[in-house]
Amino acid sequence: MLTLYDYLDSGNGYKCRLLLAQRGITYTYVECNIMQGETRTPQFLEKNPNGRIPALQIDDGPVLAESNAILCWLADGTDFWPSERLAKAQVLQWLFFEQYSHEPYVATPRFILRHLGRDHPRMAELPERLKKGRDALQVMESHLQKQDFFVSNRYTIADIALYAYTHRAHEADLDLTPYPAVRAWLTRVAAQPGHVKMLPGD
Amino acid sequence: MLTLYDYLDSGNGYKCRLLLAQRGITYTYVECNIMQGETRTPQFLEKNPNGRIPALQIDDGPVLAESNAILCWLADGTDFWPSERLAKAQVLQWLFFEQYSHEPYVATPRFILRHLGRDHPRMAELPERLKKGRDALQVMESHLQKQDFFVSNRYTIADIALYAYTHRAHEADLDLTPYPAVRAWLTRVAAQPGHVKMLPGD
Numbered sequence: 001m002l003t004l005y006d007y008l009d010s011g012n013g014y015k016c017r018l019l020l021a022q023r024g025i026t027y028t029y030v031e032c033n034i035m036q037g038e039t040r041t042p043q044f045l046e047k048n049p050n051g052r053i054p055a056l057q058i059d060d061g062p063v064l065a066e067s068n069a070i071l072c073w074l075a076d077g078t079d080f081w082p083s084e085r086l087a088k089a090q091v092l093q094w095l096f097f098e099q100y101s102h103e104p105y106v107a108t109p110r111f112i113l114r115h116l117g118r119d120h121p122r123m124a125e126l127p128e129r130l131k132k133g134r135d136a137l138q139v140m141e142s143h144l145q146k147q148d149f150f151v152s153n154r155y156t157i158a159d160i161a162l163y164a165y166t167h168r169a170h171e172a173d174l175d176l177t178p179y180p181a182v183r184a185w186l187t188r189v190a191a192q193p194g195h196v197k198m199l200p201g202d
Numbered sequence: 203m204l205t206l207y208d209y210l211d212s213g214n215g216y217k218c219r220l221l222l223a224q225r226g227i228t229y230t231y232v233e234c235n236i237m238q239g240e241t242r243t244p245q246f247l248e249k250n251p252n253g254r255i256p257a258l259q260i261d262d263g264p265v266l267a268e269s270n271a272i273l274c275w276l277a278d279g280t281d282f283w284p285s286e287r288l289a290k291a292q293v294l295q296w297l298f299f300e301q302y303s304h305e306p307y308v309a310t311p312r313f314i315l316r317h318l319g320r321d322h323p324r325m326a327e328l329p330e331r332l333k334k335g336r337d338a339l340q341v342m343e344s345h346l347q348k349q350d351f352f353v354s355n356r357y358t359i360a361d362i363a364l365y366a367y368t369h370r371a372h373e374a375d376l377d378l379t380p381y382p383a384v385r386a387w388l389t390r391v392a393a394q395p396g397h398v399k400m401l402p403g404d
Contacts, residue, residue: 049341050303064291066298073291089266089275092294096268100301101252139251 002027003057005047007034009114011107011164012067013054014198018160019074022194035115067164068095071157080157090151094158097139105133107165110172130174137179140166144181148188155192163189168198204229205259207249209236211316213309213366214269215256216400220362221276224396237317269366270297273359282359292353296360299341307335309367312374332376339381342368346383350390357394365391370400 004020004027006013020027032038032053040051048055048065056070057063064070072095075081082088109129112122140162143150150158167186169176176183189195206222206229208215222229234240234255242253250257250267258266258275266272274297277283284290311331314324342364345352352360369388371378378385391397 049344050299058288062288062292064288064295066295066302068298069291069295072294073287076287076290085275085278086260086264086266088278089271090264092274093266093268093271096270096298096301097252099298100268100305103302104306142251 001059003030003060004028005030005032005039005044005055005057005063006053007032007039008199010034010053011110011168011198012103015067015157015160015164016054016056016070016074017198018164018196019071019080019157021196022080022192023074023078024194025074068099068157068161071095071161075157079154080160082152082156084152087152091156091158094150095161097136098158098161101132101139102136102162103165105129105131105136106169106172106174109133109174110165110168113173114171126173130172133169133172133174137166137169137174137176137182140185141179141181144185148185155189159185159189164198203261205232205262206230207232207234207241207246207257207259207265208255209234209241210401212236212255213312213370213400214305217269217359217362217366218256218258218272218276219400220366220398221273221282221359223398224394225276225280225282226396227276270301270359270363273297273363277359281356282362284354284358286354289354293358293360296352297363299338300360300363303334303341304338304364305367307331307333307338308371308374308376311335311376312367312370315375316373328375332374335371335374335376339368339371339376339378339384342387343381343383346387350387357391361387361391366400 004016006029008031032044034053038044039053045051047063050065052065054067054070055063055065064073072081081091109126112120116122147153149155166182206218208231210233234246236255240246241255247253249265252267254267256269256272258272266275274283283293311328314322314328318324349355351357368384
């Protein structure tokens with residue numbers, strides 16, 4: 001049995017929940033309130049010394065951290081992560097793009113706005129972060145003008161990883177109107193078999 | 203034949219050069235001066251729309267971006283990236299850790315100090331970045347106190363990815379004295395067969 005340590009409002013956690021649902025895998029869900037320091041307790045740091053959710057514990061044994069590594073583990077041997085050498089690496093290329101060039105500039109502004117609030121000093125980070133967020137969306141837009149999905153023209157974990165925070169971009173004050181190919185792709189991803197929404201109220 | 207678009211002072215590029223050397227693969231090296239905008243020209247953006255080095259062109263065909271995805275492509279099917287499902291994902295866990303929790307806090311301060319200079323306004327970012335850099339080094343230290351290498355107790359691309367900027371930490375004003383296990387691991391990595399240094403003057 002798998003145990004997912006997660007926080008419901010986390011897009012990184014949602015990546016894992018979405019793939020677990022689409023693979024039809026049952027698991028134990030443990031909510032960790034990151035706003036109350038529950039991922040920095042000694043007990044949690046024993047599971048993930050980097051103090052972050054999501055973390056996936058496998059059969060009461062090893063704990064795997066990093067949302068995109070969890071996606072790879074869950075997708076290994078399935079069509080969600082092609083096994084052909086170049087396609088496999090191209091999926092990883094987009095997963096690293098997501099963590100380095102997208103997440104800090106889409107997810108972090110969303111976090112500041114939703115969890116810290118518009119009076120918080122970290123609001124000063126928003127203009128620069130959102131500029132880079134628009135750069136990331138433009139890279140996605142150019143790519144999706146030429147194909148329906150990120151790799152091999154079919155739905156993979158590259159789409160899952162990029163969908164997670166892109167479909168919440170409005171909560172980061174990012175307007176998707178200038179990115180029609182991204183918006184069409186969001187609709188295609190949401191129409192995949194077994195798709196589940198991120199939050200109960202969605 | 204492979205073509206590596208790179209910048210000699212880049213640790214991300216060095217990861218690829220190191221593995222190419224250790225695998226004994228010959229390739230064409232194309233230096234792109236990031237300080238003169240050579241990765242933002244229309245010609246380069248056709249190769250990597252995200253405008254970054256390193257980028258690896260495969261037989262005049264597709265171009266793979268993201269240093270850690272290039273490592274995976276180069277290591278696929280070799281002992282540098284174990285094929286066993288959990289170990290494979292654990293390697294990826296450390297590669298994502300490197301890009302999200304280490305590179306922005308070790309490589310970026312180094313870039314500011316070496317390429318922008320101590321009079322640059324971005325120096326204001328250093329205290330917060332270096333604090334998180336020390337957090338990343340502490341996560342590595344705790345892990346390496348229990349094992350010689352990051353995954354499966356043998357040298358893999360997880361070690362290559364983390365070695366690249368950690369062995370330049372002094373150039374980022376990060377003192378490795380408090381991290382003896384990290385320092386011992388740096389020595390072990392540098393002693394691997396086929397190891398090459400990053401810069402000609404090293």
